[in-house]
Amino acid sequence: MSTKAKSDLYKAAGVDIDLATSLLDQVKKKFAATRRPEMLSPIGGFGGLFQIDLKKYREPVLVSSIDGVGTKLMIAMMMEKFDTVGYDIVNHCINDISVQGAEPVFFMDYIGIGKLRSPLYEQVLFGIADACRAANCAVLGGETAEMPGMYGNDFDLVGVITGLVERSEIITGEKICPGHVAIGLGSNGMHTNGYSLARKILFAQCSYTVNTKLPELGGETVGEALLKPHICYYPAIRRAREEGLPLDGIAHITGGGLYDNVPRILPENVDVIFDSGVLPVPSIFKVLVHRGNVDPVEAYRVFNMGIGMVWFVPKAAADRAVAVCRESGFTADVIGEVVSGHKNVKIH
Numbered sequence: 473m474s475t476k477a478k479s480d481l482y483k484a485a486g487v488d489i490d491l492a493t494s495l496l497d498q499v500k501k502k503f504a505a506t507r508r509p510e511m512l513s514p515i516g517g518f519g520g521l522f523q524i525d526l527k528k529y530r531e532p533v534l535v536s537s538i539d540g541v542g543t544k545l546m547i548a549m550m551m552e553k554f555d556t557v558g559y560d561i562v563n564h565c566i567n568d569i570s571v572q573g574a575e576p577v578f579f580m581d582y583i584g585i586g587k588l589r590s591p592l593y594e595q596v597l598f599g600i601a602d603a604c605r606a607a608n609c610a611v612l613g614g615e616t617a618e619m620p621g622m623y624g625n626d627f628d629l630v631g632v633i634t635g636l637v638e639r640s641e642i643i644t645g646e647k648i649c650p651g652h653v654a655i656g657l658g659s660n661g662m663h664t665n666g667y668s669l670a671r672k673i674l675f676a677q678c679s680y681t682v683n684t685k686l687p688e689l690g691g692e693t694v695g696e697a698l699l700k701p702h703i704c705y706y707p708a709i710r711r712a713r714e715e716g717l718p719l720d721g722i723a724h725i726t727g728g729g730l731y732d733n734v735p736r737i738l739p740e741n742v743d744v745i746f747d748s749g750v751l752p753v754p755s756i757f758k759v760l761v762h763r764g765n766v767d768p769v770e771a772y773r774v775f776n777m778g779i780g781m782v783w784f785v786p787k788a789a790a791d792r793a794v795a796v797c798r799e800s801g802f803t804a805d806v807i808g809e810v811v812s813g814h815k816n817v818k819i820h
Contacts, residue, residue: 486620488588495593496616502601508577508610520612522578524636531639535574539564540630543667547698549626550682554592556701557629558599563704564664564726565633566607567781570706571722571737573643573713574635578612579604582630585616586623596629599701607706609633641713645721645737648784652720652810654734654744655793657708658803659780661700661754665727666775670698670756673764688755697756705781708800712783717793721784725776732773734782735815743813747820750807753778772819784810 482489496516503515512521524532541560548557566576581600583593593616604611662670674680674694682695689697705724712719721737734744757778761771771777785793790806797804 486587487618491590492588492616492618495588495590499594499597499601502598503611506601506604506609506611508608510577511610511612515611515613517613520578520580522610522612522634529636529638532636533574533639533642535569535572535635535637536633537565537568538630538632539568539664540628541664543671544662544664544698545627545629546671547667547682547695551695551699553695553699554595555599556699558596558601559603559701559704560599560664561629561631562600562603562607562609562633563702565631566609566635566704566706567702567724568726569633569635570709571643571724571781572637573641573709573719574637575710576607576609576633576635576706578610578634580612580632581614582632583614583616583627584623584630585618585627586620586625588616588618592627600631603704607704643719643722645784646739647718647720648737648739648742648810650742650810650812651787652784653787653790653806654746654808654810655783655785655790655797655804656746656751656779656807657703657705657781657783657797658751659725659754659776659778660703661697661756663702663726663776663780666760667698669764669766669774670760673760673766674698678763686759688759690755697754697759703780703802705802708797708802708804711800712793712796715792715796717796718785718789719783719793720786723782725779725781727774729771729773729775729777730779730782730819731769731817734817737784738815740815741812742810743816743818744808744810745818745820746808748772748777750805751778751803768819779807782807 510523684694723734
């Protein structure tokens with residue numbers, strides 16, 4: 473039996489090796505643009521090689537995180553628009569490690585898909601490459617698994633990020649104490665959390681489609697509001713660190729909202745009181761809370777409600793910290809204060 477015949481049998485079973493190779497060749501140039509000098513291997517090897525610059529770090533600590541885009545991918549499927557979900561997975565992962573002070577250095581992706589197809593594949597990977605390039609983070613490698621018996625017509629997207637931080641500069645939250653203030657960095661929408669509830673409210677209960685236009689959304693369709701990419705806040709953190717600002721704690725507001733994410737970095741003897749009226753709440757949240765009759769406490773646990781990240785700094789550093797966020801292109805303001813307590817979050 474010839475090599476081609478064997479390949480055709482696999483293709484008939486639902487896996488097209490030749491298409492995968494062809495599509496990967498198209499995106500390699502994009503990946504090449506993310507290359508950092510520490511990379512020692514080309515894209516496509518069995519393992520990615522990355523050399524730590526020991527001249528830059530005295531005691532380098534690796535910081536890693538893994539996450540997925542979740543059911544936001546279903547919105548992308550409904551809209552047949554896949555150029556933003558790559559940004560979602562990269563930016564979410566970068567935020568997760570940057571809250572500990574880490575510089576993102578390399579990223580790896582996994583795409584599990586029922587049927588490999590174009591332009592879905594290229595759009596997803598182009599988004600990953602562009603988001604990594606914007607953060608000076610190398611795409612070190614990845615994996616695409618075509619599994620027609622597993623995923624059907626769907627796909628999943630997972631990312632793994634690795635960063636580096638000097639051991640003495642790790643941000644832990646242990647210095648947060650009464651008198652610190654909380655600075656909120658605004659979100660542009662749902663980022664990558666709460667989509668199961670959002671889909672139930674909008675599509676099952678309200679019978680909307682991704683093409684439905686609501687007056688509250690200012691001309692956007694439901695799909696456009698839901699698909700806005702996750703914001704990467706690393707540029708503001710990098711600048712604050714370069715200026716020597718005392719970032720004593722940072723929380724990335726993902727699943728669990730303010731109620732569950734902020735206590736992850738709080739010492740045992742403090743509470744945080746947030747003012748929900750300072751930063752604007754994106755219209756999509758107002759639609760979900762009103763149409764779904766969502767209790768405010770649950771809303772602030774399921775959704776970010778307009779706050780994508782929270783910094784904790786001494787009050788004396790608040791004005792400059794807010795200015796750094798705004799100068800970096802983000803909506804930001806003081807949204808709360810730290811008081812004595814028992815590791816609780818209160819929202820007024």
